[in-house]
Amino acid sequence: MQSNRESLKPVQGARRPKRRRLSLRDEFLLALLPTLTVLLVLGLVEVLSRQRLLFASLAASAFLIYLDPEHGTNTIRTLVIAQMLAAVIGLTIYLLLGPGYIAGGSAMVITITLMILLDAVHPPAVATSLIFAFRAGDESNLILFGLAVIVTAALVGLEQMALWMLARTNQDGS
Amino acid sequence: MNRKRLKLQQELTLALLPTLTVISILGLIEQVSNQRFLFSSLASSALLIYLDPQHNTNTARTLIIAHLLAASAGLGMDVLLGPGYFAGGGAMIITIIVMVLFDRVHPPAASTSLIFAFRTDDVSNLFLFFLAVSMTSVLVLLEQAVMWQFGRVTREEE
Numbered sequence: 001m002q003s004n005r006e007s008l009k010p011v012q013g014a015r016r017p018k019r020r021r022l023s024l025r026d027e028f029l030l031a032l033l034p035t036l037t038v039l040l041v042l043g044l045v046e047v048l049s050r051q052r053l054l055f056a057s058l059a060a061s062a063f064l065i066y067l068d069p070e071h072g073t074n075t076i077r078t079l080v081i082a083q084m085l086a087a088v089i090g091l092t093i094y095l096l097l098g099p100g101y102i103a104g105g106s107a108m109v110i111t112i113t114l115m116i117l118l119d120a121v122h123p124p125a126v127a128t129s130l131i132f133a134f135r136a137g138d139e140s141n142l143i144l145f146g147l148a149v150i151v152t153a154a155l156v157g158l159e160q161m162a163l164w165m166l167a168r169t170n171q172d173g174s
Numbered sequence: 175m176n177r178k179r180l181k182l183q184q185e186l187t188l189a190l191l192p193t194l195t196v197i198s199i200l201g202l203i204e205q206v207s208n209q210r211f212l213f214s215s216l217a218s219s220a221l222l223i224y225l226d227p228q229h230n231t232n233t234a235r236t237l238i239i240a241h242l243l244a245a246s247a248g249l250g251m252d253v254l255l256g257p258g259y260f261a262g263g264g265a266m267i268i269t270i271i272v273m274v275l276f277d278r279v280h281p282p283a284a285s286t287s288l289i290f291a292f293r294t295d296d297v298s299n300l301f302l303f304f305l306a307v308s309m310t311s312v313l314v315l316l317e318q319a320v321m322w323q324f325g326r327v328t329r330e331e332e
Binding site: 021024027028031034035038039042043046052053056057059060061062063064066067073101104105108109112113116121123124125126127130131134135 | 182185186189192193196197200201204210211214215217218219220221222224225231259262263266267270271274275277279281282283284285287288289292293
């Protein structure tokens with residue numbers, strides 16, 4: 001197992017290892033995209049399903065992407081693998097054991113172990129595994145969740161672009 | 175969030191602490207409340223602390239302020255508007271604005287605001303949540319201590 005794994009470092013080509021705090025105006029601009037993304041996802045869920053809670057963990061993903069869009073934990077690969085893995089494990093354990101403490105605990109332990117082994121550590125996925133194990137509903141929610149993950153994944157590219165544009169605007173201004 | 179990947183055994187050891195923390199919190203909740211959902215976002219916090227215990231987003235202060243702010247906003251909106259899309263959206267927007275203004279951004283708190291706005295039931299859950307957040311904040315210190323220990327062992331090996 002190599003020592004410089006992807007999900008614990010900034011992505012290749014990232015301009016700085018840690019994101020600096022921007023001006024308050026720029027911070028709000030950058031936070032606007034995840035806010036709109038989550039509101040859009042929740043709106044879709046509102047129309048198509050009553051299982052709002054299943055999608056709450058994607059809000060944490062969206063704001064983790066805002067906090068550091070160039071970090072390895074926020075790549076599209078890591079986000080999609082971790083969130084879908086967690087949802088599938090949560091749903092499977094829910095179907096096998098029914099909702100409860102044992103189901104939630106097992107889903108969480110399996111998800112964490114696999115995320116580390118697959119080098120796809122995305123912390124909000126742990127909440128996904130718990131929420132699905134506590135109340136997955138049926139398989140159709142998994143498909144809807146997959147759609148919501150794709151919408152959230154698009155945010156990664158948008159935030160990286162927004163950060164680049166803000167940096168360029170600031171450079172031009174100074 | 176920029177720590178080096180450790181050896182697999184060390185990674186799993188570091189991940190053991192947040193896992194045990196969340197399992198303890200869930201066990202406690204199981205005994206005194208049925209509101210398991212309210213605490214699921216703390217699991218994200220626990221793993222974010224594992225990912226980088228020395229990052230500013232994972233200080234005990236940021237963790238406590240962000241989660242309690244989010245839980246209060248969620249509860250407030252739930253009481254004002256009833257559970258639903260507008261309560262959830264409103265609670266999340268308030269939480270984000272205040273976190274950015276006070277430079278206390280902790281991403282899992284966004285989930286907390288939504289979960290509390292969707293399903294809070296009563297105020298006593300807020301006290302229980304505070305207890306769980308306090309337990310999670312202890313994890314910050316534990317993970318920092320383990321990282322320091324791993325760093326010392328690695329230096330001695332080199």
